[in-house]
Amino acid sequence: MYSAFDAAAQTKNDSSINKSHLLALPVISRSIETDWSFGAGGTYTFYTTRKKDSTTRTSSIRFLGSYSLRKQFLFTVNGPVFFPGEKYILNSHFSFSSFPDRFWGVGNHTPDDNEEEYVFKQFYVRLHGERLLGKNFFAGLIYDFQRVININTQPGGLFDQQNVAGKNPYQVSGLGLSFSWDTRNNTFWPNKGHLFSLQATHYTSLLFSDHRFNNIIADARWFKQITRKQILALQGYIFLNTGADVPIRSIASLGGADRMRGFYSGRYRDDHLLSLQTEYRIHLYKRISAVGFAGMGDVAGRFSKLSMQRLKYSYGGGLRFAVNKNEKLHIRFDYGFGSGKGNNGFYLQFGEAF
Template sequence: MARSIETNWSVGIAGSFTFRFNRLDTVARTSNTQALVLYSLRKQFITAVNGTTYFPGERYILNHQLSYSYFPDKFWGLGKVAPDQNEEAYTFRQYYVYLHLQRKLKERFFGGILYEYQRLLAVDHQPGGLFDQLDVVGRDPYYISGAGLSLTYDTRNNAFAPDQGSLMQVFFNHFSPWFGSQFRYTAYAVDLRRFVRLYRQQVLAVQAYVQFNAGNVPLRSLASFGGSNSMRGFYDGRFRSKNQLVLQAEYRVPIVGRIGAVGFLGLGNVGDQLRDLNLQELKYSYGGGLRVALNRKERLNLRVDYGWGFGESTSHGLYFQLGEAF
């Protein structure tokens, strides 16, 4: 069972498998694979397999995600100004593949190659509605295919809930007819995270995330603001644009046994141009939640959060998920 603002409650089958290639390997972190089949109260169907594999000595790391979605969704327009009254329902069906292979260059430094494929089989929207009025790229069925490179510095001490270390990752992905894509554009991202153990086992986790796109970017590849892992309290996609910037922090406190608590806050914005990522129409969110350790050794937690989002619009909601937000 799972819950988010976008899906309401979902029921189905989900499993998480953790493993190590060599139990005596003190360098490689624990690998994980998650598989799920979910059907939500909003008649959304999702099936996915995703995870991270750490090969012996962490000489190689493979991130992967394969999914199929049938998803009734919501759309408010493009950009940082998208009034509540603009809300329009639409539905999409989508296949998605993401592969990211990294190779160790030196201690804690990794260079990577990545590939992304997305095929929208259908985008059902209201004729003459907001999609047509804004001439949204990707409102008809399409497919994209792209490849890129990454550079990562990773000193986190755990794959699921680190309490020490940093992650600094930069990557770009270029989509072009050369790779079989209908649209030509380039996606860039910078992901910076820091985890600090403070008093006893209390942890401060902070993240700065920047995403920007250049070119003819289709609907489902635009920066999507909100969701269960970023700016909790906002519907994922409440604001969409070519670029976004998000800053968020979380304070994690053990309570007793397998139970812990967190408080979180975040702020961010979206914009068609990088200069639009400013304090005008700034969005912010905050909230708190509980953690239940399903696997104390590997720090795999069940997450229950409630978030509030504020900005041009106000929203809130409950999240019931596996694993930390970041």
């Protein structure tokens, strides 16, 4: 299914010298949203310091081009760059997608038989630069740009009935601030440390945005090594929008390969999202590990309407194969089950859910 080429970009045989590696491979992946996808991808891992430096984590640039059996095309380049001493961090994301998708309407009680298809083409750019303020504490600036150049919906369908913003081609452009506290010892497969991140972005016509609104994201992750081969990982995630002009590709989306596995990404959509998930990670043999996971979450039109009594649930498990053993970079095979009828599916992905 996979073949890999692992090339060292430096050839000196000195263990004190940081080496960079390119891992490129043909990719076969699968998710509920895409069915089987075929393409090529990989990662370039490197250090911005020449000598070994325990204060600077491994930088990575990940790339992927794929085409699915559902005629979905995706090209993406993303990853963090950690500068010497981690005084500066640059997170970047560039992507183009041509994507037949599904829509059930806005809200957390949309019936299954609401399902209708729509198609969009989208350019997306996100730049997030961070500056070290104190030990493990960062402040940053965000630029977020999304251009939907083509969107085809069904005449008289849900988009028209609910007057969904963004049913015509549009762009959004926004600037934001971020604050984070990051003590993780590895960005791919940490076994200790935590990440607390808060991001707030304002989308305005001053930046040539067709829609005006605000977005706030709070992300908390915690990792604990239970035994030499076992890790407990937890994540809490909050996504909030304010304003009455939030377009379809910017509202909160429940489900997908990273949160609430088992639900189709976007099965439930609304302005606000809350999700909690945990993973128990166990190393089995050489490059193989296993994971069990569970999560709960929901969307709502107002944050005050999110209720613990009505949360949706997901659970499942999977295997991991380390394509880069030293950096703990994995291919993951997950199967998730979501509460409700028909919410389940298989995921074959590159990298961890969180």
